Amino acid sequence: MDLKIRKHAETYIIDVNGEMDLYNSYKLKELVMKMLEKKVEQFVINLENVDYIDSSGIGALIYICSTIKKMNLKLIISNIHGSVKKVIELTKLMGYFPIAGTVEEAIQKIATP
Amino acid sequence: MSQDVKELIINENHPLFDHTGMFYKEFPSDFRQIRYFTLLIVQKAPPEIKEINLLEQQISEIIKNAVKHGNQNNPEKKIRVWYSFSTAHAHLIVEDEGEGFQGIEEWNLFNRKRQEAFLAQDFENLGNFVSYRTLRSDEHDGGNAMFAAVEYWNDGVVFNSRRNSVAVGKTFPQRRLGLEIS
Numbered sequence: 317m318d319l320k321i322r323k324h325a326e327t328y329i330i331d332v333n334g335e336m337d338l339y340n341s342y343k344l345k346e347l348v349m350k351m352l353e354k355k356v357e358q359f360v361i362n363l364e365n366v367d368y369i370d371s372s373g374i375g376a377l378i379y380i381c382s383t384i385k386k387m388n389l390k391l392i393i394s395n396i397h398g399s400v401k402k403v404i405e406l407t408k409l410m411g412y413f414p415i416a417g418t419v420e421e422a423i424q425k426i427a428t429p
Numbered sequence: 430m431s432q433d434v435k436e437l438i439i440n441e442n443h444p445l446f447d448h449t450g451m452f453y454k455e456f457p458s459d460f461r462q463i464r465y466f467t468l469l470i471v472q473k474a475p476p477e478i479k480e481i482n483l484l485e486q487q488i489s490e491i492i493k494n495a496v497k498h499g500n501q502n503n504p505e506k507k508i509r510v511w512y513s514f515s516t517a518h519a520h521l522i523v524e525d526e527g528e529g530f531q532g533i534e535e536w537n538l539f540n541r542k543r544q545e546a547f548l549a550q551d552f553e554n555l556g557n558f559v560s561y562r563t564l565r566s567d568e569h570d571g572g573n574a575m576f577a578a579v580e581y582w583n584d585g586v587v588f589n590s591r592r593n594s595v596a597v598g599k600t601f602p603q604r605r606l607g608l609e610i611s
Contacts, residue, residue: 337464337489338463338464338489338493338569339461339464341569341571342568342569345568367481367482368482368486369486370486370489370490370493370571370574371490371493371570371571371572371573371574371577372569372570372571373571374571374573375560375569375570375571375572375573376571378559378560378571378573382556382559385556398481399480399481399482399483399486402480402483403483403486403577406576406577406580406581407573407576407577407580408543408544408547408555408576408580409559409573411547411550411552411555412552412555412556412559
């Protein structure tokens, strides 16, 4: 898994590439925590290039999501698809996570208060 | 959608504990190799039931629980895996040498509350039940693997009395081939 950050206005988009599994999911968590320390307030986590997620990956997303919710900051997860979507559905978290179909849609959602 | 709450069951006489005709492998409890062990097992499954990698993912969770929570990553301790697959079913039994999952009742209660929050579409409250944790949980534990497992394994998630062996099964719907004549 690798993580790339790009910026659109005040929103930081994290593109996740590869598999989010028990060996690497902590990296996403660490990255978001570092960005929070640097006062980033608007996040999009883009899962377009993620085709595998396990409970550790879901756990990382839950942790990130609940931390950002508690801080009253903004997060949208975009491009959930394929078996990643199935795992999130099985875990009944589709309604819990703030999601959008595409990065553009996510940016728009964040921009509208 | 079915409204009944799925649970972890304890019943070592359950049909899912019948090992007849199953393949068998054993592995050391090496955390680094969990996905590799999983691949060795899932390669026996026909592509029709793999659902890209969903079957692999669900099996890796059961193996991870045995290696990590059961055997505490102790490489001297083995996990034993029985498995059988067809285009219509997946069946897996995983046994570890640990002290058994003592928290089954607590987990079921937790999961029941989680399901209630979900059915009420109360996502604020659901936030309290997204991760099942024990004193031994670490930061890498998502605490959500078995929530998906009880949904995915539609023939059941069943433990033996010692609670160190879990049997899971799934039946897949069969696509009918043929023409519909109107």
